Amino acid sequence: MNIKFAILGFLSWRPFSGYDLKKIFAQSQSLYWSGNNNQIYRSLVQLHQEGLLESEIQLQENNPARKLYTITALGQSALREWLTSQPEPPQLRNTFLIQLAWADQLDDKELEKLLVVYEEELKLQLLIHTERERRGSPNPARTEREKCLWRMISQNWSAVYQNELSWVHQLRSELRKFSGQTEPKERKKDHE
Amino acid sequence: MNIKFAILGFLSWRPFSGYDLKKIFAQSQSLYWSGNNNQIYRSLVQLHQEGLLESEIQLQENNPARKLYTITALGQSALREWLTSQPEPPQLRNTFLIQLAWADQLDDKELEKLLVVYEEELKLQLLIHTERERRGSPNPARTEREKCLWRMISQNWSAVYQNELSWVHQLRSELRKFSGQTEPKERKKDHE
DNA sequence: GTTGCCATGTAAGGTGTTACATGATTTA
DNA sequence: TAAATCATGTAACACCTTACATGGCAAC
Structure with missing residues (x-):
């Protein structure tokens, strides 16, 4: 499992930018990733290439433009498939x-x-x-x-x-x- | 934390070869690594370079030679230092x-x-x-x-x-x- | 004669981390 | 003037995994 499905999950709620997601991951503990840029921005690009996301550039005054990502129908069904897939046991690394x-x-x-x-x-x-x-x-x-x-x-x-x-x-x-x-x-x- | 201290730990019992360690890791669950060659053999080389291990080649009849690794005094003290170091909380990745x-x-x-x-x-x-x-x-x-x-x-x-x-x-x-x-x-x- | 054990090692790739780079705007 | 926030992205590296490569010997 990697972070991609967690990203798809959030985007199934509503569109977010990479920066939004980064903050969400950084805040959350249950989503145990560090919220580093590298992973999130690259995942978004990949998900986009796979056709699971659409992106749209939002221009703003006084602030840099943001790329809003929206989940596609393909993305929704990929998420749904993952949700019903065989759950992994917890990774115990102590x-x-x-x-x-x-x-x-x-x-x-x-x-x-x-x-x-x-x-x-x-x-x-x-x-x-x-x-x-x-x-x-x-x-x-x-x-x-x-x-x-x-x-x-x-x-x-x-x-x-x-x-x-x-x-x-x-x-x-x-x-x-x-x-x-x-x-x-x-x-x-x-x-x- | 990485696998090196676990290796040092085993070698503090008695000398082992890479192949021995590989089998030990593959068997054990608590030592949660997969026991793959790459990691073990490279760790052994690195520990050797750092002066924490000594190696000795054992020739055998009918079987390929094995490299027996022995912990050095430096290795022992490195292990001991790690044993008393601040414990990390468990990584919860579920x-x-x-x-x-x-x-x-x-x-x-x-x-x-x-x-x-x-x-x-x-x-x-x-x-x-x-x-x-x-x-x-x-x-x-x-x-x-x-x-x-x-x-x-x-x-x-x-x-x-x-x-x-x-x-x-x-x-x-x-x-x-x-x-x-x-x-x-x-x-x-x-x-x- | 293929499979499995002994024993070493390498290649390639996935996943994740910290730190750096840019550049404008707002706050202290 | 220094810093924090917004927003994007890259570089370098740590750790770990599966799979491959070699080569002799034993067992079925």
Whole structure:
């Protein structure tokens, strides 16, 4: 999957310029792309070449001209086909798990600190996400059902972070069983 | 983060050849790379150039020679530094969420089918993961603490899939409230 | 005699990122 | 005068993927 279908999706609402889309992507978290120019402008050109979009130049006073892109019938049907296509499973790429895989080389304190820092990072991300959702999405939400979908998409993100947080808690409590065994020279202290 | 630290991690256990590593990556799920040659062999060359690895050619009878890579002291300290570095939050890239964002264009049946198919996909992935974990990991697990870490890494994957599954269930039950309202020609039914 | 394993490596391309370039207008 | 916004686009590069190339040996 690439960003093209997300662009088609937005253009199925109404026409946008590349600059509009760039801002939308930059704002949104669920649309996880960075919103960089390169990708968006090139995608628009390609979609246009494939006949999925039409473009129209809008002249403005005091501001540079903008290229408004409109979805074509072909684009609509391409979008619809993608919508009903086999969904991919989520891509789970968590660098931290790989860090953990060799974290037995750290002593108890270092490991505990790593987990605490990861937990803080997760909390921060959760906060950023909820804050971003609070200040309006660029989402017209024309029907109740669409509102429901968008609410659940946002909730998916929260749920993932919360799931991760509770996993970290479990891990920390599991690891407490081993504390004091890393430096076998020292004798064990009671739960420090 | 890139694959190099994962490679350093394995070599901190014992020397491996590129071919060994390729197989390890291909087997493992938590190490989410595909295990393709290009990346592994080039990473090994680069790590070698950076002085983090030493290589030694092992001649064999009946089989082609292999290059055994050994981690250097510099490599060990680079690994250790990475292990204690600021952990990144998980990268959440779930294409399905983007598919859902415009799924209001589908009718009730199509949408329900999409969710069912996604659920099946998740169950399948969960199964594949647990099956892969069941048949031995390439993990020596020298200490109890390391065993615990690897167990929790594997459990993280299960937890993520299960979290996703319960989210789909919730979504499906939410959507049942709207069924029958997709064709607006029909008159509106009670509470809206 | 084709397929598969061992073991190395390269080519080509997809996807995404940051940073740069231009040039006018508005705001501090 | 410096910066931010509007609006377009390009350059360079990082990372990752599939597929190809070679070549001997073993198994069916």
